[in-house]
Amino acid sequence: MLTSTYRVLKFAGQNIWRNFWLSLITVSMLVLTLFSINLLLILNLVTDRATEFIEQRIEVSVYFKAGTPQARATGAAGYLRGLSQVRDVEVVTPEEALQRFRVRHATDEAILRSLEEIGRNPFGPALIVRARTAADFSFVLDALDNPQFKNDIREKDFTNYEQIIQRIRQTTDRVRWFGLGISLIFLVIATMIIFNTVRIGIFIHREEIGIMKLVGATDWFVRMPFILEAIIYSLAATAIVAAVILPAIAGLEPKINAFFDGASVGIVEYFRKEGLLLFTIQFLALALLNIVSTRMAMRKYLRV
Amino acid sequence: MTTKLYPHLPRLCCLFVSGIIYMNLLPDKGMIHLKNVSKIYEPNVAALRDVSLHIKPGEFVSIVGQSGTGKTTLAKMLFAEERPSHGHVTIGGWDITKIRPSDVPFLRRQIGVVFQDFKLLPRKTVFENVAFALEVSGVGLRRIREVVPQVLKIVNLDDRAHRFPRQLSGGEQQRVVIARALVHRPKILVADEPTGNLDTINTHQIIELLKKINEFGTTIVLVTHNREVVNALHRRVVVLDGGHVVSDEEEGHYKI
Numbered sequence: 001m002l003t004s005t006y007r008v009l010k011f012a013g014q015n016i017w018r019n020f021w022l023s024l025i026t027v028s029m030l031v032l033t034l035f036s037i038n039l040l041l042i043l044n045l046v047t048d049r050a051t052e053f054i055e056q057r058i059e060v061s062v063y064f065k066a067g068t069p070q071a072r073a074t075g076a077a078g079y080l081r082g083l084s085q086v087r088d089v090e091v092v093t094p095e096e097a098l099q100r101f102r103v104r105h106a107t108d109e110a111i112l113r114s115l116e117e118i119g120r121n122p123f124g125p126a127l128i129v130r131a132r133t134a135a136d137f138s139f140v141l142d143a144l145d146n147p148q149f150k151n152d153i154r155e156k157d158f159t160n161y162e163q164i165i166q167r168i169r170q171t172t173d174r175v176r177w178f179g180l181g182i183s184l185i186f187l188v189i190a191t192m193i194i195f196n197t198v199r200i201g202i203f204i205h206r207e208e209i210g211i212m213k214l215v216g217a218t219d220w221f222v223r224m225p226f227i228l229e230a231i232i233y234s235l236a237a238t239a240i241v242a243a244v245i246l247p248a249i250a251g252l253e254p255k256i257n258a259f260f261d262g263a264s265v266g267i268v269e270y271f272r273k274e275g276l277l278l279f280t281i282q283f284l285a286l287a288l289l290n291i292v293s294t295r296m297a298m299r300k301y302l303r304v
Numbered sequence: 305m306t307t308k309l310y311p312h313l314p315r316l317c318c319l320f321v322s323g324i325i326y327m328n329l330l331p332d333k334g335m336i337h338l339k340n341v342s343k344i345y346e347p348n349v350a351a352l353r354d355v356s357l358h359i360k361p362g363e364f365v366s367i368v369g370q371s372g373t374g375k376t377t378l379a380k381m382l383f384a385e386e387r388p389s390h391g392h393v394t395i396g397g398w399d400i401t402k403i404r405p406s407d408v409p410f411l412r413r414q415i416g417v418v419f420q421d422f423k424l425l426p427r428k429t430v431f432e433n434v435a436f437a438l439e440v441s442g443v444g445l446r447r448i449r450e451v452v453p454q455v456l457k458i459v460n461l462d463d464r465a466h467r468f469p470r471q472l473s474g475g476e477q478q479r480v481v482i483a484r485a486l487v488h489r490p491k492i493l494v495a496d497e498p499t500g501n502l503d504t505i506n507t508h509q510i511i512e513l514l515k516k517i518n519e520f521g522t523t524i525v526l527v528t529h530n531r532e533v534v535n536a537l538h539r540r541v542v543v544l545d546g547g548h549v550v551s552d553e554e555e556g557h558y559k560i
């Protein structure tokens with residue numbers, strides 16, 4: 001059995017080597033397919049991270065009128081903290097607000113001078129409210145319309161993060177569908193190429209196969225090299241993709257992290273944890289598909 | 305002439321004897337029995353019609369007839385390349401009429417087959433071509449290294465072991481095919497027009513070789529339309545015409 005396995009492997013190797021260019025095209029197609037799938041996966045990770053990153057920064061600044069007692073602002077903060085949609089509320093006293101204003105406009109002489117001219121603190125207390133998700137935004141704003149605080153509030157300032165997130169989602173969804181389509185097309189082409197490779201392999205080896213059958217080779221012995229060929233192609237493609245993707249993400253991650261204020265996107269970490277499983281699944285799925293394609297080609301062209 | 309061509313044949317053939325002893329201990333293994341065999345190709349072309357034939361172990365039988373009389377179809381039935389439409393084919397007591405595809409390789413390891421067009425692999429050497437039959441049957445390397453030189457000596461090609469088929473004459477190529485057919489120590493050797501592409505001298509060598517193999521006890525079924533070969537053999541001759549057996553004589557002649 002060991003001898004036969006070795007010989008079947010040898011024949012598979014010969015098939016690959018003798019049709020080197022065809023093998024190269026086959027593996028290239030499989031590599032492209034896996035590449036597009038892995039890029040989709042990375043895109044998913046980055047999108048999720050981007051959404052999370054933005055959602056963490058959703059905040060509504062609520063400015064109370066000048067002279068509003070601090071207790072009112074603290075009461076409003078307590079009320080907001082009781083809402084499940086609110087992640088965090090920061091209370092800013094008028095003094096802190098003034099201080100922050102000074103710091104922000106430290107270089108602007110005119111503003112600082114006009115502040116001096118007023119001669120008193122023009123700021124009231126303020127609240128910085130962070131919601132859990134972008135969708136919770138409108139609820140938080142509605143809550144602030146509560147008559148209890150409504151009259152004390154001078155201004156509610158927020159950027160419409162929900163729209164931004166929605167735009168990110170729409171764009172990435174579009175890219176995702178496009179990527180999925182490309183992956184599927186690559187997959188179909190790869191399957192067809194495998195089918196054709198086996199067909200050509202059978203054609204090239206028809207004489208050898210005929211003699212094999214004549215001198216008593218079993219079905220298994222005749223068919224197995226073609227199946228092995230498909231498995232070897234899948235393995236080679238997975239190995240190439242892994243060998244390119246892993247160093248590429250390690251190199252790219254710091255650049256992507258820069259978009260997130262230096263916080264790690266976690267792609268390298270994800271591949272470190274799940275990479276083995278991920279590439280094993282990709283290899284198995286690809287090999288299975290190729291085996292099916294090979295069997296179809298053999299059923300059609302190999303008369304054993 | 306034979307002695308000149310094969311000076312070491314008697315001594316070297318001793319190496320092959322162990323397999324032959326096994327065969328002689330089981331004489332039925334070389335028996336062929338066809339009972340009312342017909343082969344009808346679609347839609348309605350009969351290659352063989354109601355052929356019954358009994359070939360005893362160790363016999364040398366020539367199947368003769370004009371082109372299209374069913375000789376090759378009959379030969380192909382013996383190694384399950386063709387299945388009969390009706391009737392039964394029994395090889396060495398094994399009814400192969402409805403042989404399962406998975407059993408065909410095991411039948412073929414017991415039947416050596418020689419063709420007119422040699423069917424050698426051009427990119428393999430003589431040694432590798434002969435070894436190929438053992439390789440695909442899962443025989444170990446040590447055994448291959450032992451058996452292949454033995455059979456190459458029997459067909460007197462031991463000095464050509466590392467040549468490629470294109471470097472050999474037609475007769476030599478056919479001897480490689482016979483060597484390949486012998487590596488499994490077959491009980492039956494089916495030769496379909498083995499001399500069809502050869503000149504008179506090479507034809508003579510091949511027939512002498514077949515006779516020698518037959519002397520060791522292997523049943524030989526020779527399909528041919530070569531009148532001289534058949535008449536010189538003085539062995540059993542079965543004549544086919546239109547798919548029928550029209551003559552079957554113990555020591556026959558070519559008569560069509």
